[in-house]
Amino acid sequence: MPFGLLKYGLRRRYPARRDVPVATELKPSYDVVIIGGGGHGLAAAYYLAKNHGITNVAILEKGYLAGGNTARNTAIIRSNYLTPEGVRFYDESVRMYQDLSQELDYNILYSERGHLTLAHTDGAMRTSRWRAEVNKHLGVKSELIYPDEIARVCPQLNLSSEVRYPIMGALHHYPGAIARHDAVAWGYAANAARRGVEIHQQTEVTGILKDGDRVTGVETTRGVVSCGKVLQAVAGHSSVMAEMAGFKLPIRTIPLQACVSQPLKPFLDAIIVSGSLHVYVSQSDRGELVMGGSTDPYTLYSTRSTLDFKEGLMGHMLELFPFLSEVRLLRQWAGIADMTPDFSPVMGLTPIENYYVDAGWGTWGFKATPVSGKRMAETVATGEVPDILDPFRLDRFDTFEQVGERGAASVGH
Amino acid sequence: MRIMHCPLNGPRNISEFVYGGEVTEMPDPATASDAEWADHVFLENNRRGIVREWWLHVATAYWFIAERDTATDKVIQTYPSSDIYTERVSFTVPEEEGGRS
Numbered sequence: 220m221p222f223g224l225l226k227y228g229l230r231r232r233y234p235a236r237r238d239v240p241v242a243t244e245l246k247p248s249y250d251v252v253i254i255g256g257g258g259h260g261l262a263a264a265y266y267l268a269k270n271h272g273i274t275n276v277a278i279l280e281k282g283y284l285a286g287g288n289t290a291r292n293t294a295i296i297r298s299n300y301l302t303p304e305g306v307r308f309y310d311e312s313v314r315m316y317q318d319l320s321q322e323l324d325y326n327i328l329y330s331e332r333g334h335l336t337l338a339h340t341d342g343a344m345r346t347s348r349w350r351a352e353v354n355k356h357l358g359v360k361s362e363l364i365y366p367d368e369i370a371r372v373c374p375q376l377n378l379s380s381e382v383r384y385p386i387m388g389a390l391h392h393y394p395g396a397i398a399r400h401d402a403v404a405w406g407y408a409a410n411a412a413r414r415g416v417e418i419h420q421q422t423e424v425t426g427i428l429k430d431g432d433r434v435t436g437v438e439t440t441r442g443v444v445s446c447g448k449v450l451q452a453v454a455g456h457s458s459v460m461a462e463m464a465g466f467k468l469p470i471r472t473i474p475l476q477a478c479v480s481q482p483l484k485p486f487l488d489a490i491i492v493s494g495s496l497h498v499y500v501s502q503s504d505r506g507e508l509v510m511g512g513s514t515d516p517y518t519l520y521s522t523r524s525t526l527d528f529k530e531g532l533m534g535h536m537l538e539l540f541p542f543l544s545e546v547r548l549l550r551q552w553a554g555i556a557d558m559t560p561d562f563s564p565v566m567g568l569t570p571i572e573n574y575y576v577d578a579g580w581g582t583w584g585f586k587a588t589p590v591s592g593k594r595m596a597e598t599v600a601t602g603e604v605p606d607i608l609d610p611f612r613l614d615r616f617d618t619f620e621q622v623g624e625r626g627a628a629s630v631g632h
Numbered sequence: 633m634r635i636m637h638c639p640l641n642g643p644r645n646i647s648e649f650v651y652g653g654e655v656t657e658m659p660d661p662a663t664a665s666d667a668e669w670a671d672h673v674f675l676e677n678n679r680r681g682i683v684r685e686w687w688l689h690v691a692t693a694y695w696f697i698a699e700r701d702t703a704t705d706k707v708i709q710t711y712p713s714s715d716i717y718t719e720r721v722s723f724t725v726p727e728e729e730g731g732r733s
Contacts, residue, residue, distance in 0.1 A: 458678035467675040471653075472702070517651035520680045520703045527647060560674055616674040617667050 238325075238409035239284065242419045245441055249277045249417075251599060252437055252446040254424050254460060256280025258289040258400070258585065259577050260452035261407035262592020263599070264416045270593070271600035274415035277446075279439060281423035285404030288454045291522075291554030292585040293477055293499060293511045294400045295490055297334050299361045299392035300626035301350050304610035305563065306357045308590060311607065313394055315589035325406030327398045328504055334395020335373060337493040337539075339384035347390040350626055360393040373489045375540060382538050384496060395490050397501050397509075400585055407592065427464045427574070434464070434574045448573045450599050455555040456520075457565075457578035466570045469616050470557045470579055474515040476528045478551040480543070482506035496535035507549060510536065514556060514582065524551040556581045561621035566595065566611045567604045575599050576613065583627050634705075638689045639696045639712045652686030654678075655697060655716070661723075682708060 227233070251267060253260045256278045267273045280286075296316050298309035320327050338344045347363050354361035365388050366378050378386055412418055419441070426438035427449070436445035453460045461468045487502040497513035512532040515525070529551070537544055558581045559565060565579035577595050580587070594608050604612065610622050634646040654677060659668045677683075680703050687698045687710070697716065699708040 456680075458676065459680055462677075462679075467671070467677065469674040469676060470678055471676055472678055472680075518678070518702055519705050521705055523705070617670045619666075619670065 238405055239412050239418055242417050245277065245419060245422070245439070245444055246417070248436075248445045250275040250447045251450065252276075252444060252448075253278045253450045253452060254437070255287075255451065255453035256284050256408075256418060256420060257287050257452065257454060258285060258404045258407065258588040259454070259580070259591045259595070260450070261285070261404055261411060261418075262588050263450055263452060263577070263595045264418075264592075265407045265411040265414070266593045266596035267600060268411055268414035268416055271596060273600055276411075276416045277444065278411075278416065278418045279422045279424055279437070279444075280418070280420045281440075283420050284408055284418065285401060288554040288556070288580070288584055289400055289404045289588075291475075291477065291552055292400055293501070293509050294397045294503075294585060295334070295395070295492075295499065295501065296329075296398060296586045297392050297395040297490075298359050298586075299334065299336065299350055299354050299390060299395070300624060301346070301353060302563075302622050302624055302626070303353060303357060304622050305624045305626060306353055306359055308607055308611075309583075309586060310357065310359050312587050312590035313396070315593065316396065316398065316586075317394075319398075319403070319406070319589060323406035323410050325402060325409060327402040327406060329396055329398045330504065331394060331396040332488055332490050332501065333372065334392040334490040335369065335492065336390040336392070337369075337376075337386050337491065337496070338388045338390070339386060339493065339495045341387075343495055344388050346625065347388060350390055354392070362391045362393075364389055364391045373487070373491065375487060375542075376491065377539055377541055384538065397490065397503065399504075403585075403588055407588075424460070424463070429465065429571070432570070433572050448575070448599055450575045450577060450595060452577040452595070454557055454578065454580045454584055457557050457576070461569075461576065461578070464569070464571055464574055468557075468565060468576075468578060468613070469559050470565070471518045472520055472555050473517070473558045474519050474522065474553040475511065475556045475582055476515065476524055476551065476553040477509065477511040478524075478529065478532075479503070479510065479549050480508040480546045481549045483508065483546065491539065493535070493539070496538070498532060498535045498539065500536065500539075508543075508546070514558060515553075520555055522553040522555060524553055556584075558582075560616075562624040562627040563622040564591075564611050565613050566591065566608050567598055567613065569613060579611075581627065583624075636687070636698070636707060637710050638692075638694065639710055640694045641689055641692060644689065648689060648691055650688045650690055652688055652695065655684040655686055658721075686713075 423440045428436040490501040492499040559579040698710045
């Protein structure tokens with residue numbers, strides 16, 4: 220290896236490293252077609268190839284690689300949820316994330332910061348205590364802490380009682396982390412491509428070909444492709460895709476906005492979240508404050524930003540960190556989120572035999588990327604739903620067995 | 633600030649309104665199967681395009697209908713719900729199930 224580096228250094232020209240090869244023509248047929256080239260689709264392709272030896276796989280992406288919600292989230296990784304089903308599922312994801320840079324040989328800049336969910340009301344204190352107990356019971360390190368301890372963990376926070384919503388306590392989730400979201404997608408893409416998976420960008424699926432209750436192929440803007448199985452992973456347009464396939468989802472598509480400030484010297488280590496104030500903020504490795512709030516008040520398939528959102532967010536931000544009043548915003552954006560009635564995802568089987576769905580990722584999709592990829596790959600390869608995904612099945616709504624996840628971001632307590 | 637035209641109050645700020653979901657037809661609760669009822673309560677058409685929706689003007693507690701393009705956020709038209717609901721909807725419980733409260 221040292222000589223490899225030397226040889227590279229002595230070269231006249233430096234060939235650019237290409238992680239994702241340019242895909243050529245579409246083949247007429249694949250074993251598995253994955254619709255959607257975001258984090259979840261790419262991860263599923265990687266685990267299909269690695270764990271199940273299925274490499275005749277095409278990922279069809281209508282835009283560019285990881286250009287949807289994978290690029291638009293606020294990169295927070297945590298497992299301090301409320302329901303045992305949710306905690307178990309997201310905990311597996313956090314554990315996978317912790318080793319992901321090594322596994323993919325791709326630096327995802329995983330940065331463990333600790334995560335504080337602030338409580339400003341008696342109701343929020345109760346929920347925090349509840350979440351801490353459920354977490355600890357399942358081996359996830361979360362603790363309810365009070366203002367004296369909060370001041371030690373995050374001395375920058377305004378803990379004064381002379382504000383509209385004083386901080387009464389916080390749920391301290393020690394493994395809470397952030398990572399470079401694009402690198403997660405690129406790492407999965409590079410490793411999937413190395414194992415033979417084809418990634419076709421600028422290839423939109425325009426129809427699903429069916430024979431009775433089975434899918435036989437997909438129509439795309441570049442021609443028809445036949446396939447053995449289909450996995451849909453198209454956060455934001457899940458309902459549109461499902462309608463093409465012929466079933467309905469319990470999803471409303473609602474924009475979620477976010478923004479970043481100009482870069483500042485590192486001052487904020489912990490990730491700070493307040494459900495009651497609809498604020499979450501962390502400082503990225505570039506020094507920018509990454510901020511988000513609640514989802515928009517109504518459904519929309521557009522990624523526009525609004526002044527209403529920023530006014531509301533900044534009002535609360537300045538209550539938590541008054542000294543940021545002179546800081547400017549640098550960028551703003553929105554992603555369109557699949558909101559489900561119980562704030563849990565929809566994963567697994569569909570009314571169509573060989574068509575699998577990975578949807579309903581609302582405001583909690585990025586943190587679930589590794590576990591969703593691994594478990595959806597398992598579902599597609601074996602045709603059987605693993606126990607850990609069973610609570611999130613589509614037909615839970617028919618049997619009134621929802622998983623009410625009030626630990627999700629954007630949910631007030 | 634976006635403006636919405638309320639059929640009762642005229643043009644008002646969008647922040648005065650609350651979204652109430654798509655206008656759908658309710659199956660008869662007395663005869664619907666669990667699956668039909670779950671479909672009505674939980675499953676969504678969630679179409680991208682022009683959709684007929686319920687909206688509420690909060691300050692006057694007035695529910696009305698808006699036709700809105702969910703791709704562009706343009707409101708095409710708004711009108712009172714009496715334009716499409718011309719008959720009274722009855723919620724009576726059939727005799728044999730009476731007494732269950």
